Amino acid sequence: MPYTLEPSYDDNPRLKELVERLRRYLTDELIPYERDRGITAESRLDRATLEHVWKRSAELGFYGISLPPELGGQGLHFTELCALKEELTASGAALSHSVLGDMGGPLRVGAIVKYATEQQMRRYLMPVIRGERACCFSITEQDAGSDVRRMSTTATPDGDTYVLNGHKVFSSAAPFADFAIVVARMTGNEEAYSAFLVDLDSPGCRVLEGDVPMSGQQMEGDLVFEDCRIPAANLLGEIGQGLRIGIGRITLNRLLHCPSLIGAARRAWELSVAHSKSRVAFGQPLLALQAVQHKLADMATDLYAARSMVLATAARADRGQNIAVEANMCKLFTSEACFRIADQAVQIHGKTGLTRGHEVEQIFRTLRMFRIVTGTTEIHKNAIAKALV
Numbered sequence: 396m397p398y399t400l401e402p403s404y405d406d407n408p409r410l411k412e413l414v415e416r417l418r419r420y421l422t423d424e425l426i427p428y429e430r431d432r433g434i435t436a437e438s439r440l441d442r443a444t445l446e447h448v449w450k451r452s453a454e455l456g457f458y459g460i461s462l463p464p465e466l467g468g469q470g471l472h473f474t475e476l477c478a479l480k481e482e483l484t485a486s487g488a489a490l491s492h493s494v495l496g497d498m499g500g501p502l503r504v505g506a507i508v509k510y511a512t513e514q515q516m517r518r519y520l521m522p523v524i525r526g527e528r529a530c531c532f533s534i535t536e537q538d539a540g541s542d543v544r545r546m547s548t549t550a551t552p553d554g555d556t557y558v559l560n561g562h563k564v565f566s567s568a569a570p571f572a573d574f575a576i577v578v579a580r581m582t583g584n585e586e587a588y589s590a591f592l593v594d595l596d597s598p599g600c601r602v603l604e605g606d607v608p609m610s611g612q613q614m615e616g617d618l619v620f621e622d623c624r625i626p627a628a629n630l631l632g633e634i635g636q637g638l639r640i641g642i643g644r645i646t647l648n649r650l651l652h653c654p655s656l657i658g659a660a661r662r663a664w665e666l667s668v669a670h671s672k673s674r675v676a677f678g679q680p681l682l683a684l685q686a687v688q689h690k691l692a693d694m695a696t697d698l699y700a701a702r703s704m705v706l707a708t709a710a711r712a713d714r715g716q717n718i719a720v721e722a723n724m725c726k727l728f729t730s731e732a733c734f735r736i737a738d739q740a741v742q743i744h745g746k747t748g749l750t751r752g753h754e755v756e757q758i759f760r761t762l763r764m765f766r767i768v769t770g771t772t773e774i775h776k777n778a779i780a781k782a783l784v
């Protein structure tokens with residue numbers, strides 16, 4: 396795929412057709428569906444609304460599209476997945492996170508399929524892939540964020556069960572998930588962390604309303620475990636593999652968050668170009684001012700640089716090469732660059748861009764979060780330096 400300034404898919408007929416079909420779905424169906432129901436990025440989402448999107452996206456072949464055909468997907472390459480993800484957030488659709496299954500769906504479970512037993516596939520992961528169940532991934536605790544090893548949630552073996560105790564925070568999709576993948580510390584072997592599949596209606600498990608992040612999206616929840624007993628068969632992978640499962644998934648996730656940020660920044664760029672053409676100041680459109688042209692040039696350059704490095708890294712992943720360092724570089728650069736773009740977009744929009752609920756203001760708040768979420772800027776720098784120096 397060429398690393399073009401304007402996304403172009405002419406060299407890949409399959410992707411070109413998919414992108415055209417995705418754009419039609421977004422503009423003809425999803426955005427009108429949201430408009431009719433008054434759904435915005437900050438709406439509290441109910442399960443029926445989400446299930447409608449999961450099912451319709453599955454009918455159209457988008458839900459879980461990157462999974463291999465034997466799991467119901469189309470075995471999309473990571474470069475192709477990046478293109479679809481960018482299109483989704485560039486559309487401005489509030490429910491774009493549910494079309495491919497980013498939020499609680501197949502993209503959340505994709506990387507862990509290789510650890511699942513046949514029974515776990517049947518009972519937990521396949522229903523997620525089909526859009527019948529949803530899951531969340533829970534590692535973070537109030538006192539354990541970047542330093543995940545500080546977690547205090549414990550799993551205590553007891554006969555053919557494990558007993559969980561602890562409190563997880565900021566689990567995305569928890570408010571509408573059916574089960575969680577929970578990483579806990581083993582009692583009696585404090586340095587061993589393991590991952591468990593936990594039904595959220597299990598006795599001793601409560602889902603609490605989470606804090607609302609600055610994006611205003613209401614999709615995070617807390618999980619509280621009080622002597623929550625789960626079958627031994629729900630151990631995912633082996634004892635002590637919990638962080639590998641969690642962090643292995645995070646490496647790919649770090650890369651795959653990038654095109655979503657790029658799409659949102661592209662939307663901010665497009666809105667800024669339109670605004671600078673229509674807004675008149677001192678007898679001329681803003682676009683006539685060199686100061687504004689320079690801002691737009693900086694924004695476009697950041698966009699091109701971010702997209703180029705993300706596609707280059709996705710191509711490495713498609714070739715089966717290790718992307719541990721590159722994924723950190725992509726997330727570091729893309730989150731900082733896209734936030735710079737959003738900041739310039741607010742500047743170009745003046746008071747309109749500062750107005751609560753304006754699309755540019757919403758994008759600014761959302762993009763600000765990604766310098767922290769799925770790894771902070773500082774943690775990415777630590778990882779890059781550790782690997783290279």
Ligand SMILES: Cc1cc2nc3c(=O)[nH]c(=O)nc-3n(C[C@H](O)[C@H](O)[C@H](O)COP(=O)(O)OP(=O)(O)OC[C@H]3O[C@@H](n4cnc5c(N)ncnc54)[C@H](O)[C@@H]3O)c2cc1C
Pocket residue numbers: 532533534535537539540541542564565566567568608615764767768769770771772773774777
């Ligand atoms: C909207 C949202 C969704 C989320 N979704 C999930 C989810 O689904 N599942 C989940 O488990 N978690 C989730 N999280 C948690 C997220 O991954 C953490 O917030 C993130 O890992 C950072 O941890 P922290 O917020 O505790 O910050 P801290 O770790 O307390 O960091 C605070 C500051 O200290 C710096 N710092 C810490 N350690 C170092 C170091 N060694 N070197 C240099 N600087 C350092 C950080 O870079 C940061 O600037 C989510 C968070 C948000 C806001």
